[in-house]
Amino acid sequence: MKKPNYIINKSIKQRLCFYFIPLSVIPLLLLQLITASVSNNTISNMITKTTTAEVKTILTEMERSFSNMKEICDSVNNNASFQQRMRTQYTTIEEQFSEDLNGNLELNSIVSGRKDISGIYVLGLNNICCKSNTASFQKTVYREDYWFDAVLDSGSDIWYGIHDESFVVKSSGTRYISLCSPYIDKSTGKINGVIVVELAENTLLDTITQYEPTDVRFTLLDNKCQILYSSDEFTLPSKLLTTLSYSTSGDNSATSIYPSAELIKRELFVYQKSATTNWSLIGNVPKNYLNSINIKIFVISAVILLVVAAIAIFLSLFLSRKFTDPIIHMKNAMKSVEDGDFSVQITAESQDELASLAHSFNHMVTHIQDLMNSIYEQQVRLRKSEFKALQAQINPHFLYNSLDSIVWLLKMNRNADSIHMLQNLAMLFRIALSKGSELIPIASEIQHITSYLEIQTIRYSRKFDYDIDFPENLKSYSTLKLLLQPLVENSIYHGLSKTKPHVHIHVEIMEDIDDIFFIVQDNGIGMTAEELSRLRTNIYSNTEIHSSGYGLHNINERIQTYFGDNYGLSIESEFNYGTTVKLKLPKQIHNADTGSMYSHSSQPIHSQTP
Secondary structure (H helix, E strand, C coil): CCCCHHHHCCCHHHHHHHHHHHHHHHHHHHHHHHHHHHHHHHHHHHHHHHHHHHHHHHHHHHHHHHHHHHHHHHHHHCCHHHHHHHHCCCCCHHHHHHHHHHHHHHHHHHHCCCCCEEEEEEEECCCCEEECCCCCECCCCCCCCHHHHHHHHHCCCEEEEEECCCCCECCCCCCEEEEEEEEECCCCCCEEEEEEEEEEHHHHHHHHHCCCCCCCEEEEECCCCCEEEECCCCCCCHHHHHHHHHHHHCCCCHHHCCCEEEEECCEEEEEEECCCCCCEEEEEECHHHHHHHHHHHHHHHHHHHHHHHHHHHHHHHHHHHHHHHHHHHHHHHHHHHHCCCCCCCCCCCCCCHHHHHHHHHHHHHHHHHHHHHHHHHHHHHHHHHHHHHHHHHCCHHHHHHHHHHHHHHHHCCCHHHHHHHHHHHHHHHHHHHHHHCCEEEHHHHHHHHHHHHHHHHHHCCCCEEEEEECCHHHCCEEEECCCHHHHHHHHHHHHCCCCCCCEEEEEEEEECCCEEEEEEEECCCCCCHHHHHHHHHHHCCCCCCCCCCHHHHHHHHHHHHHHCCCCEEEEEEECCCEEEEEEEEECEEECCCCCCEEECCCCEECCCCC
């Protein structure tokens, strides 16, 4: 997709501002939205945790009162004197009254110091009626009351929620919570009566009301989901009532007595069931309270976003200018280089990436200048080397001597030898010219040196012999032309002597993984160590020489100019034993059509010739 022209045609400073401002403001907006969402969730979680803690604390306090009531029932049920008192059948009113009084004293001692307990009552089937307080009994027999019959029928504890008067004694204006427990004879297991422990409503509700100054509304439900207490008049959601009904009707397992939280119609409800009474305490946070918190968070977030966005826009403008000034300076410097001024340099005032780029630019300009000078000098040397090689090939003396030899062969009627010599001479010069190409296949170089040796063999009347050894697969590889002729020529001219009237010249071409080696070896007179050292000095000299060894120096310089310093010529010699010259070239396949060279792995290698 193409960018709009009005953006492309703007300066880099303007484009940076165009990019930076959205890139800074949009993430800030997203971050703020995420932050607001996370804050809402965090605050909701905090409110949930706080409400859950309050519900748990209130219910813990209530459970303590419920447990106290249960412990009193168990204490009375396990009391030996009460066990005897409840199973005895009294024959006289005086005897029963006396036991009632004794029981009152014992119950009073049990409840002594427990301000949360309003009264303990023990009502026996043998008409025993004991109480812990001084209030008057409502009646003398309670067998027909519904709560009494319910305990006898169930044989288990029954909790009764808040009711207007005491079940047992006369009271006015006081509401109670009652625990009715069967009194069981320990010896027979039969129920001999009912124990009633009553708790004043205010004692229980004071635990809840101390948390009501907060924004949480509390509701207490009995095991039938009937409201026992509510701090505010509101309707509980049917979904919550269904959940609580299912919970209270199930077993009283541990999983049902831990706090649970639900968000219903954007209102938070936290509820927990009492393990003792199976009642449920509900803490409710109304939605208007939650909404007010969310609005505050939104307003604060919006203000922060506007301030940060303004700062981001200012920083974008400032930083874009700081960033583009060095780039503009660098652009001007590049324009100067483009116009041919390689003396320009960029001054870096910092140590950042742009400074590193400036240093690289300075280094590049200097390096380009050095390369231009080096390439110029290299091409001059290369042209000189090529000219010298061609000049050595078209040596007037060699041409004169060859033609003179052909004339004498014709005079001697050795027509076949003269024709053979002329053919070799023609082949020699044809390959030497090679359409102006400096690179030829090894097959052509072999043909060239063979033609040269054939001509010299006739000229020197068989004073030397030769052999050429090479693998057939190397014929298609590339080499510089006219490399072997100067080496063979040296073996002929410098190898023959009075002590060595006949010389054998061995030409060999070999290979390894990446390179090709040309070896010319003779068994001529050779050289002394001093002569060899002097010759090597001339060969590897960096300056142009005109003394002994200039031909070998020229070959070595041509090879290294084309292929680098890892390639070139090496020489070994021993006096009276002969001389060995080795050339090392890269292994490259010759392309006759384009003149390109390819390594043996088929990767193109281009000649350094321009």
